[in-house]
Amino acid sequence: MSTQLLVVDDLHTTFRTAAGLVAAVGGVSFDLATNETVGIVGESGSGKTVLARTIMGLQPRSNVEVRGSVLLDGHQVVGASEREMRERWATDVSMVFQDPMTSLNPVMRIGRQIDETLRVRLGMDKRAARARAIELLAMVGMPSAEHRYRAYPTQLSGGMRQRVVIATALACSPKLLIADEPTTGLDVTIQAQILNLLDDLKEQLHMSVILITHDLGVVATRTSRIIVMYAGRIVEMGATRDVFFRHRMPYTRALLESSPKVSNPSHTRLRVIPGRPPNLSTLTSGCAFAPRCSSASERCHQERPSLEPAEEPGHVFACWHPLAATELHEAPR
Helix, strand or coil, X not given: CCCEEEEEXXXXXXXXXXXXXXXXXXXXXXXXXXXXXXXXXXCCCCCHHHHHHHHHCCCCCCXXXXXXEEEECCEECCXXXXXXXXXXXXXXXXXXXXXXXXXXXXXXXXXHHHHHHHXXXXXXXXXXXXXXXXXXXXXXXXXXXXXXXXXXXXXXXXXXXXXXXXXXXCCCCCCEEEEECCCCCCCHHHHHHHHHHHHHHHHHHXXXXXXXXXXXXXXXXXXXEEXXXXXXXXXXXXXXXXXXXXXXXXXXXXXXXXXXXXXCCXXXXXXXXXXXXXXXXXXXXXXXCHHHCCCCCHHHHHCCCCCEECCCCCCEECCCCXXXXXXXXXXXX
């Protein structure tokens, strides 16, 4: 029996817009084992969220074309109807969205919102759903869970709202949890609490996790593998240590160098990646990172590199002029 919970093969998600076709995801392939945590990193607009929503089967039903394959626990997601996906949501796969305030109904008590998932998906009666909702709130570290059960989202802090969203996502014990920027807008102390909570719950519930972020420091010690995305494509992928310390793609190096390091003196200016992310509706046949890359050659502007294996098992990168494998002295924190 295969231990691969998720297998994504040559996945394309293209939107039809007034400006033309936008290839938000352009040929992504990877897999995820049972009880594994994989990080997906990249700048805003690199396709991380669209990839996650495509895996969830949450893309719009019009003006979008999805090609390729997404096998979730043996079930095909691409081409599945909304009714078929409803059988998968919450029990097979669930998602923690970026902004908890837009994920929660501001005029509905949080307890009722968790209850709804339990009653619809698991068929619980009102009393059992209430008891389970309070148990879930306590599980995610909500103080005074029974009291907070009757609170409205606007009565909670950002960290508490995020805990409610996580509790809702975990209500039916999903096999796969996709956490899309779960710490956005939270202060560093609350960020650490939320990330530690996700680690603990992963072990308790024996689930797999996809952690999406633009901050490599978030995934440094919490993932077994890292996928680096740029312009809708994977540009580097490998074991977390290999991506941090033996990366070959200049874009990965640029992301690392733009992250703060504890060894730097106070008020040290962060390095930035020059230029702007590409317009996905006007991508050329060359490497999408070439206009921002100091190592780019004429070939880079004319021909897109494919993923090639590095020396380390499972480590691949897409670059015509890869960096020499090197040991960095410190990872960002």
